[in-house]
Amino acid sequence: MARKQLLKAINRVSILNVIKSHGPIARTDIAERTGLSPATVTGLTAELIEDGLVQIKQEGDSRGGRRPILLALDSRGAYVVGIKLAEEHATLALTDLNAEVVTRRTVQLGERDPEHVSHLLADSVRGLLRAAGINQGHLLGVGVGLAGIIDPQTGLCRVSPHNGWRDVPFAKLLEDELGCIVYLDNNVNTLTRIEQLYGVGQHVRDFLVITIGRGIGMGIVANGQVYRGAHGGGGEFGHMVIDPDGLVCGCGNQGCLETFVAEPWLLHRARERGLDVAEADDLIAAAQAGNAVALEVLAGAGRVLGQAMASVVNLLNPRLIIISGEGVRAGDFMFAPMREAAYRHMFAQLAEDVEIRIEPLSDDTWARGAASLVLGKLFSLPELEPSLG
Ligand SMILES: [Zn+2]
Structure with a gap:
């Protein structure tokens, strides 16, 4: 990535993280917290609003003078689907940008051929979107968590004992079926990500x-x-x-x-x-x-x-x-x-x-964790790990 683009990506992510953690927040306060110039904050927040990720929430307190405009995460501006592949079934959850579950379903896996499983899951994702009345254009991506040794960079499932898979490029298979980005990780790492992004971590x-x-x-x-x-x-x-x-x-x-x-x-x-x-x-x-x-x-x-x-x-x-x-x-x-x-x-x-x-585990937690694989990418940089804003 060119240096200028990388800087822009860093600035955009740090603004988004400040809005997620401290919103509703005024642009001047975003500038103060990020150390960015007001002009940069104005330009990038306009982009985030246009992308549907940030919304104008309310006007701040008036103590004379102009009322500042406050910005907040538009949690229903886009959606992700998290999937936990268990031994016999898969749990799918459609979540908003705060990882709140909008709707969910469970499907029995049946045979474990990777093509069959990816086809089944793609159908289920489309069904979930239809049930919630959400256009696929508002789907940011799909995260999948499963037991085994996974390379999250390439989406390769190196070993999955439950499925009998070795070196299956599962993220790619599901991407081809769905036409959107798919991330794959070990299911314990998906729980770790949701604790890091939204939980006690x-x-x-x-x-x-x-x-x-x-x-x-x-x-x-x-x-x-x-x-x-x-x-x-x-x-x-x-x-x-x-x-x-x-x-x-x-x-x-x-x-x-x-x-x-x-x-x-x-x-x-x-x-x-x-x-x-x-x-x-x-x-x-x-x-x-x-x-x-x-x-x-x-x-x-x-x-x-x-x-x-x-x-x-x-x-x-x-x-x-x-x-x-x-x-x-x-x-x-x-x-x-x-x-x-x-x-x-x-x-x-x-x-x-x-x-x-x-921490007790609810039925949705694993699937929300898988969703956080996508959400984590939104709030962190390409090839870099999340800002802790
Ligand atoms: Zn052992």
Whole structure:
């Protein structure tokens, strides 16, 4: 990108971020916060208004003199679709620019041929737009999150265990079907992005998102950027080795963190000790009823998780850890022992820096996270990571 264009893109994004974070806001205040000249702010805000991203909200207080015109994000000026590809089904959510869900649907995936899946999803996206009465011209793009190793730069799905895909250019397939931009990322990174853009991770430069459910995942934000590693495979917290002689994990190694904390393994451990449980809710109900095996299985998982977290805190010194995912239902049965173990094993100084928050996950969160892949591009620069305005 030519230097002049790049400067313009930087200025436009920094103005948009100030309007998102501080709107309704007067142009003079935008100039002050961004350090840009009033003429630059006037020119670029006119463009943003024309693009439908910013609207004139209201007039400010009058204390004599001219009333300033205030600008705000036009959250319904454009839309995005977020898709979470799960094992059996996909959840789609149409959201506005604030990542608020306008409408949603779930589709069963059936066969996993990539062409079939992209065709099915494209049909569903069009159906969603029709149901909401939104013209496809107002769709900024589509974000897709799925488990596996993803290269978000190229939209290549390197490995997707659920789908049996290897090196599938899935973003390109769906783009060809839909004729709009499609971004692809690991689903834990999509949750991390929504926390960073709209959630408790806003304005936090260093934080972790740990997801607990059928597997254990980790999103890492370091110095304001999602850390992905050399080829998008970073953050495999679930496969940190806890016991080299332990149970054989799905990845083929022994004694990974998942074999202590992930739901299928909790059930396995409870059954081994004679407790008849079919699913995680049964285990939680047994703990609520005071069953000693259920209580010990959940507490034991919490202690191991806390120890592993302490190692990561000592390594990365995050300011905030967000624990999310379906597994947060276990509540204090797991997370009280987890906190205790985590803080006990952290370096004292680092423990003072870090806050641990448990965030319940709604059905929409994963799909909103996928939508934030597109929204994130709107509020950040090409090839650069988001401004933390
Ligand atoms: Zn493993």
